Amino acid sequence: MAQTVFKNKTETVTPAPTRVRWWLAFVFFLIGLVAYMDRSNISVVAGAMMKDFHMDKVQFGWLNSLFSIGYAVSQIPAGLLAEQFGARSIVSLALVWWSVFTMLTAAVSSYGLLAFVRFLFGVGEGPMYPGNAVFNSYWFTKEEKGRASSALLAGSYFGPVIAPSITVAIVGVWGWHSVFYVFGMIGILLAVVWFMLGRNRPEQHPLVNKAELTIISNGRSIDTERKAKAPWGKFLKNGRFWALGLQYFVVLYIVTFFLVWLPTYLQEARNFSLSKMGFAASFPWLAIFVSVMTGGAFSDRLIRKGKSRLLARGGLVIAGLFVFxxxxxxxxxxxxxxxxxxxxxxxxxxxxxxVVSSWAVANDLGNEFAGSVSGWMNLWGNIGAFLSPIACGWLAQNLGWETTLLLSIVPVLGAILLWFGVRPDRPLV
Incomplete structure (x- = not known):
């Protein structure tokens, strides 16, 4: 009996795995939240801004399109830089950059300078998602990529849920200029938090214990010792690479329509007051937040049950596009x-x-080159985001809002066909 007691007292207890990767995913959730609030605030103050700068709908649409041009041109360089230097530095720099230009949006006094500022604002936000993809590749296992994509993306779609109400409240107290100063300062503070807490790899983080590191290193799909550069020649000859990018062109074209024109549409076509519009405009964004949060987990669950990625990722996409x-x-x-x-x-x-399946597939197809693959995909997405404010603004001004909504269905049908060409079951290389 005494021997048994002695053995129990000296028995080694294995520590439970830490969950640092999920806490850092939450910080990325906050980064996405601030990013999309910064981006969507301009649509909430559109009426006051258009009046002050004497803009029509097409000119206002150009402001959002210039943001998307800047965002698009930075995607591939940002992906390469994130692969080279890691997500910690690249995302911190991006946060400071776009927060400064968020504040400058309220400081300039001419339309030309405002357009230039919005372009550079887009350049600054560009590295966020390629950095996100690289972070996902190093910090999460193959079976966690869908859930990780959900956590990392969800903040972006929760931002517009709360942005209209918060923005309207700030405008009511201090005017529309103050919105950009407030959110710019929040972004700079968040950059400091991310740089202090984040690391490029779990092996470098002092709070990751051996048990969590074992889970990550045994389950991720990349070779951390491999130093090869992304094989762009092979990528550009691969039809699946093009299909992934082109379908995301359509997805962000539609998402940007909601981001830029939903508040104006509700006021002009449905006669909502400013305060009621802020409340009503939050519901579609709450819905996409919920679907982004749950879609990745559901997709991962299908994979764990033995379903193919074609069904778990592609089937989910096609169902979403059909419902749309x-x-x-x-x-x-x-x-x-x-x-x-x-x-x-x-x-x-x-x-x-x-949205969430596309980013999970960018990791599935790219592995250690996820920054490059996601940068390519998001480049095309933001070409769509560039065209959307101009095209939808012109359509609304000349053909009416009902026609604008109906015509948005046409490219979505093309995106459904493109997904049959993505075939996410095996990596690109």
Whole structure:
């Protein structure tokens, strides 16, 4: 009996794995939250800004398109830099950059300078998601990529949920200029937090214990010792590489329509007041936040049950795009403002499935080159985001809002066909 007691007293207890990777994913959630609030605030103050700068809808659309040009041109360089230097430094620098230009949005006094500032604001935000993808590759296992993509992306879609109400409140107290100063300062503070807490790899983080490191290193799909550069020649000859990019062109074209024009649409086409618009505009973004948060986990669950990535990733995308087409058609023909908001909520919510699956697939296809593959995908996405404010602004001004909503269905049908060419079951190289 005494021997048994002695053995129990000296028995070594293995520490439980830490969960540092998920805490850092939460910090990335906050980064995405601030990024999209910075980006969407301009649509909430559109009326006051257009009045002060004497802009029409097309000119205002150009401001958002210039942001997307800057965002797009920085994608591939940002992916290469993130692969070379890691997510810690690249994302910290990006946060400071775009926060400064967020504040400069309120400081300039001419349309030309405002356009230039919004372009450089887009350049600054560009590295966020390629850095996100590289972080995902090194910090999460193959079975966690969907959930990690959900956590890392969800903040971006929760931002517009709360941005309209917060922005309207700030405008009511201090005016529209103050919105950009407040959020710019928040971004700089968050850059300091990320640089202090983040690391490029779990092996470098002092709070990651051996048990968590074992889980990550045994389950991730990349060779951490490999120093090869991304094989762009092979990528550009691969049809799946092009299909991934082109389908994301469509996805962000539609998401940007909601981001830029939803507040104006609700006010002009559905006669919402500014305060009621801020409340109503949050529901579609709440829906896409929920679908982004849950879609990745559901996709990972299908993979753990033995389903192919074609079904777990691609099937989820196609289902989301199909639901979007039906709901957007019904939104365009809704006669009651309440039902219009309901169908718009379902429409944008359904797009969360292609968003989160696309980023999980960028990691599946790219592995250690996830920064390059995601940068390519997001380049095309932001070409769509560049065209969307201009095209939708022109359509709304010349053909009306109902036609604008209905025409958004057409490219989505093309995106459904493209997903049959992505084939996410095996890496590109």
């Amino acid at each position: 087409t039906v709901a957007m058609y019904l939104a365009a023909h809704a006669t009651q403002p309440l039902m219009n908001v309901v169908w718009l909520t379902i429409s944008l919510g359904a797009l969360g499935l292609p």
